[in-house]
Amino acid sequence: MKALRLLLLFATPCLFGQESIAVTGIVRHALTRDPLPNILVTLNRTDAPYPESAATTVPGGRFEFRVPPGAYRLMAESPIFGGQYYGAPSFQSGPAVSLVLEPGARPSPLDFRLTPPAAIEGAVTDAFGEPVHAAHLQLFQTYILDGRQRVIPRGSAITNDLGEYRLPGLGPGEYYLVATGTPWHTGDEFTLRGGSHFVPRFYPNARTAESAAPLFLRIGEEVRADFRLDESTSPAVAIQLVDPPTGIALRLSIHARGVGGRNRLQHSGTVFSSLHRVDGIPPGEYEVVVQGVARGKQYRGSARLSLSSDDITLAMPVSEMPTIAGRFACSGPSSGQTTLTLYDPDQSARVPAMLRPDGTFTTPPITPGRYSFLLAASSNCYLHRLTLAGQPLPENRLTVGVDPITGLLVETKAGAGSLHGILRHGDLPQPGVKVYLAPVPPNEIGPYRVYLTDSDGSFDFRRLPPGRYALFLAPGAPELFEYANPEVIAPYLKTAPTIDLEANQRIRHDIAQPGPQ
Numbered sequence: 001m002k003a004l005r006l007l008l009l010f011a012t013p014c015l016f017g018q019e020s021i022a023v024t025g026i027v028r029h030a031l032t033r034d035p036l037p038n039i040l041v042t043l044n045r046t047d048a049p050y051p052e053s054a055a056t057t058v059p060g061g062r063f064e065f066r067v068p069p070g071a072y073r074l075m076a077e078s079p080i081f082g083g084q085y086y087g088a089p090s091f092q093s094g095p096a097v098s099l100v101l102e103p104g105a106r107p108s109p110l111d112f113r114l115t116p117p118a119a120i121e122g123a124v125t126d127a128f129g130e131p132v133h134a135a136h137l138q139l140f141q142t143y144i145l146d147g148r149q150r151v152i153p154r155g156s157a158i159t160n161d162l163g164e165y166r167l168p169g170l171g172p173g174e175y176y177l178v179a180t181g182t183p184w185h186t187g188d189e190f191t192l193r194g195g196s197h198f199v200p201r202f203y204p205n206a207r208t209a210e211s212a213a214p215l216f217l218r219i220g221e222e223v224r225a226d227f228r229l230d231e232s233t234s235p236a237v238a239i240q241l242v243d244p245p246t247g248i249a250l251r252l253s254i255h256a257r258g259v260g261g262r263n264r265l266q267h268s269g270t271v272f273s274s275l276h277r278v279d280g281i282p283p284g285e286y287e288v289v290v291q292g293v294a295r296g297k298q299y300r301g302s303a304r305l306s307l308s309s310d311d312i313t314l315a316m317p318v319s320e321m322p323t324i325a326g327r328f329a330c331s332g333p334s335s336g337q338t339t340l341t342l343y344d345p346d347q348s349a350r351v352p353a354m355l356r357p358d359g360t361f362t363t364p365p366i367t368p369g370r371y372s373f374l375l376a377a378s379s380n381c382y383l384h385r386l387t388l389a390g391q392p393l394p395e396n397r398l399t400v401g402v403d404p405i406t407g408l409l410v411e412t413k414a415g416a417g418s419l420h421g422i423l424r425h426g427d428l429p430q431p432g433v434k435v436y437l438a439p440v441p442p443n444e445i446g447p448y449r450v451y452l453t454d455s456d457g458s459f460d461f462r463r464l465p466p467g468r469y470a471l472f473l474a475p476g477a478p479e480l481f482e483y484a485n486p487e488v489i490a491p492y493l494k495t496a497p498t499i500d501l502e503a504n505q506r507i508r509h510d511i512a513q514p515g516p517q
Contacts, residue, residue: 020066021101025110027061027076031220035061036114039076046071046098071454072099074112081114082169087432087452090115090219092171097432098454107455116220121166124159124179124227131163132198132229135181138264139167142174142214146345147448147484151176151260172221174214174480176259177203179227180266182280195236195279198229200266202259209259235311237278239288241301242317244274248294250318252276254305255287263287283307290318298365300402319402321365326408328359330381332415332503339376340410342398344369371398373410375463380504381412382465395445415503419469420460422453425513429457433473435511437461440468440498442486450483466503471511472496 023043027036039057043065044050052072053065073096077083084090087097101107124135141154154175157165179201186195202212203225217223244250250271258264267278271290286305291298301318328340340353340361347369353361373383373396386393387409398408419437423430430453437449451459472492474481482488499509 019069019103021069021105021107023065023067023072023074023099023101023107023110025063025074025112027057027063027112027114030113030115033113035059036078036081037061039078039081039114041112042075042077043067043072043099044075046073067101069101069103069105072101074099074110076112076114078114080116082117084114086110086112090171091117092173095452097452100454100456100458102456115171117168118170118172118217118219118221118223119166119168120170120175120177120215120217120223120225121164122225122227123163124165124181124229125163126183126198127228127230131161132159132181133161133163133184135159135163135165135179135198135227135229136265137165137167138178138180138258139170140176140178140259140262140264142176142260142480144480144482145348147446147450148345148482149480150345151258151262152348153262156265170217172217172219174216176212177215177225178209178212178258178264179229180264181229182267183231186280195234196231197234197280197282199232199282200256200264201227201229203227209257212259232282233309234280234282235307235309237281237305237307238311238313239271239276239278239290240313240315241271241274241276241290242315244290244301244318245292245294245297245299248292248299250290250292250299250301252278253289254278254281255289256284281307283309288314288316290316291321300365300367302368321367322400322402322404323365324353324363324398324400324405324408326353326361326406326410328355328361328410328412330412330414331384332413338381338412341374341376342366342371343374344371346370350374366400368400368402371400372396373398375412380416380463381414382416382463383410384413384465385411387411413465413503415466416463417466417501417503417505417507418460418462418464419471419499419501419507419509420458421471421508421510422457423459423473423511423513424457429453430513431455431457433457433513435459436472436474436483436489436492437464438470438472438483438489438493440470440493442489442493444486446484448484464501466501466505468498468500470496470498471509473511473513475514 027039037059041063042054055063057063074086082091085096124132137157139154140151143152159165181198206212252269252271254267255263256266289302291300298321300321301316303316342351351366353363355361386396433453435451453459
């Protein structure tokens with residue numbers, strides 16, 4: 001009865017005479033198809049950040065909302081299952097299928113399949129079969145980010161006193177796992193004295209990232225991955241900070257190259273003086289980073305370390321982290337407001353650049369990397385060119401080092417257009433199908449987009465620069481489909497329709513699906 005009262009409380013908003021549409025359905029376990037009670041279901045408008053309504057499923061897994069016409073996203077969540085959007089393949093992947101509710105609509109009840117999470121567990125032992133306490137397990141996943149395959153961090157775990165670990169709450173996909181650790185008897189003093197280390201192991205107990213094998217997880221699957229770490233002697237590393245700020249403790253991290261070029265953490269700690277010693281680092285190639293805040297300023301230092309069998313002293317300059325100052329300019333009449341974000345996909349880093357009324361901006365302190373600019377909010381401007389010291393930057397990417405950057409010009413143009421339409425098979429709209437958009441001819445800049453069709457089969461690509469585009473489907477494409485890779489999409493573009501989009505133009509182009517989804 002309590003769940004039913006909650007349902008009635010949340011699911012019957014006061015509409016003050018507006019037309020209301022009933023959204024009903026059942027939440028089921030994706031594998032057993034059993035109804036799931038006590039699942040929190042939220043319904044929010046696609047153009048609003050907060051839920052329109054919320055309810056808890058009653059026995060039988062049922063839920064019901066009454067809401068005004070509009071476009072909505074539906075989410076179900078619980079402590080066990082996590083949160084998942086309606087239409088997404090799992091709680092960790094995929095966009096939502098938007099529910100488009102036209103005036104007078106009477107939508108059919110929804111069948112919401114909630115996918116249980118998967119997990120990886122195992123044990124880490126040494127060469128004698130003894131458990132390794134406080135071993136570090138790092139998990140990475142192959143993922144499609146901005147249309148390209150990338151390996152991204154997905155979590156970590158520390159073994160307990162029995163050498164056991166568990167990585168819960170995972171979606172289906174392709175993962176890589178690495179185990180590292182330091183023997184308990186390795187010291188951490190400020191004198192140069194050799195120690196020992198555990199040789200890192202990649203699943204399934206491979207010694208190098210190149211020989212690592214992926215670990216494939218299915219929905220709700222429990223997989224075991226055990227590791228055996230061999231101990232070996234290691235040189236001592238002395239880190240000599242050059243010009244560090246006084247009275248500050250710096251965070252230290254030492255990273256090694258991992259699977260897919262993604263850095264993995266080998267060691268972390270805190271540096272309290274200008275000379276710091278680290279034991280237990282295996283020979284190899286590393287990046288050493290120190291970072292901290294003093295008197296409101298952020299400081300950072302980094303250096304490459306090539307470690308063999310000999311002790312080494314690494315000199316590392318520490319300096320204030322750079323900022324980027326520049327100006328935003330949009331040619332032509334623009335509408336709405338614009339926000340700028342610097343984005344480095346290799347680091348999965350996003351840095352906001354707040355615009356002043358005169359169009360100038362200064363970023364917060366920023367980590368070195370190679371950044372592009374993203375435009376957001378309601379403006380109809382699109383990025384045209386990045387210029388520094390009068391010179392256009394290749395591929396509209398900005399390389400940031402240790403020095404501040406001034407005089408950056410972010411040139412945009414007003415007149416972004418859009419492409420929209422409906423995907424049908426015969427006379428039936430096809431919801432939940434990925435429609436892809438690519439520039440013609442394909443290039444490294446893009447834009448490349450993907451849209452999961454809404455409940456009425458519609459798709460809508462907005463804020464596009466004028467130009468020629470191709471719309472295409474990719475039936476039979478793998479889950480890790482690189483839709484922003486010109487070589488991968490070339491076969492699909494041979495028969496794809498092309499559309500010439502002019503400034504401020506909104507074009508409708510419907511697509512016929514050749515076969516049932």
